[in-house]
Amino acid sequence: MFGLTSNDIGIDLGTASILVYIKGKGVVLKEPSVVAIDRNTNEIRAFGEEARLMIGRTPGNVVAVRPLRQGVISDYTVTEKMLKYFIHKAVGKRTLRKPRVAICIPSGATEVEKKAVEDATEQAGAIVLGTIEEPVAAAMGAGLEIQKAFGNMIVDIGGGTSDIAVISLGGTVVSTSIKVAGDDFDEAIVRYMRKKHNLLIGERTAEEIKINIGSAYKRPELLTMEVRGRNLVTGLPKTIAVTSDETLDALDETAQQIVEVVHSVLERTPPELAADIFDRGILLTGGGSLLSGLDQLIEEKTGIHTVIAEDPLTAVAIGTGKYIDYIIGEEGKPKKRF
Structure with a gap:
């Protein structure tokens, strides 16, 4: 009578991505933590991957924003709406019970920041079972x-x-x-391209460079990638070749x-x-x-x-889901916490 899906879920609420783990099913959702908003009407146009594709490509009235910055909530209202959307997308609407959620927070989060995450999750229509620090969740998820x-x-x-x-x-x-963290690697690449090549590139291009040829330690073979951006001298589009050794210089400090x-x-x-x-x-x-x-x-x-770790991207989400087993007894009531 309560639907076909499990209602115990773990959420990795990250600055770059949000992952949802459902007990018995594993990670069922992984989307960028991005929301596209129409500034004229204050309406939300898109969430997740659809919104990420709009970054740097939207008309003046539509802005793609990240409601979480450096691991904490920077826009409470948008975070609440984003959580509600992703919880419903993961759990579905075939259940009468509110989903029970464990959610991760950075180890350095203050009590105020922790409370903001819990409140936003509750306002999104979930019951918060507890919060867990990210490194503890990562360790659990990694086995x-x-x-x-x-x-x-x-x-x-x-x-x-x-x-x-x-x-x-x-x-x-x-x-x-x-x-x-990862966003700082992207910003370091943007700064390097501007300083070394007089080329202005966006966040998405910087991330592609980081993923494809980025390096923190000298690679055995030299990799090259074509990068498109805007020439800061002429103001015109330009394409240049960037090597993995250059990313080594760009990313070293971070x-x-x-x-x-x-x-x-x-x-x-x-x-x-x-x-x-x-x-x-x-x-x-x-x-x-x-x-x-x-x-x-x-x-x-x-x-x-x-x-x-074997699957570094999902370790925190899996660990957050496993945490529910520690705080929920067989009878479904809170049992113990770390």
């Missing part, structure tokens, strides 16, 4: 046994924030969240910031857990971890074996 008494180090690099944490006995021992924070978290880690991490290695999750050579750079600078 680590975080409840045991040994140290695990997670580096979760999303779109707006990088969360670095040492986890033991199901909780965070040492953690740091910095507002340097990548080094993440490495420095990893180093600082290791410095604050208790010696017994530090020994565990040396044996077990560092695990990278999040879309930003897919930047070529970032794992090699971290390994070179720390001397600790560094690996990328």
Whole structure:
């Protein structure tokens, strides 16, 4: 009588993407955290991928916005509408019960920021079961046994924030969240192209460069990509060839910031857990971890074996969904929390 779908869902509410995990089904939705709004009427024109395709290509009255910036809500009303749309799209409308949701937050989020996420989720028509810090969710989603008494180090690099944490006995021992992540890689490429080539490119083009030839560590072979933009001297469209070695220069400063924070978290880690991490290695999750050579750079600078999770993009969403099993008993009532 209550419909055909499970109502327990985990949401990875990211700056770049929103992922929805449904218990028993896995990740059922992955869309960009973008909303297209008509400024004349204040009406929403599109959500997700449809809205992302409009970035930089809309008429004056239609603007594509990201309601989340650096891991936190920057536009409450738009975030609420976006959550409502994606929850309904994932769960469907064949259920009479409100979906029960666990949602992730950056490890450095304040109580006010955490409350804003919970309120927006409730206003979107869901029951909030709890919130979980992103690195803990990432560790669970990647299949680590975080409840045991040994140290695990997670580096979760999303779109707006990088969360670095040492986890033991199901909780965070040492953690740091910095507002340097995937979006900053894109911005670094935009700045480099402007400074080096007098070429103005958009966010989407910068992201394509990052994905296709971007590198944080010298590649064994040189890759080249044609890039189109606007010449800042003539004002006319121009196409140039960019190499992977150039992206190494462009991304170096941003990548080094993440490495420095990893180093600082290791410095604050208790010696017994530090020994565990040396044996077990560092695990990278999040879309930003897919930047070529970032794992090699971290390994070179720390001397600790560094690996990328099997599915870094969905680890946080899967872990957020698994978290429901920890806080919901067999009878469907809240059980325990970390």
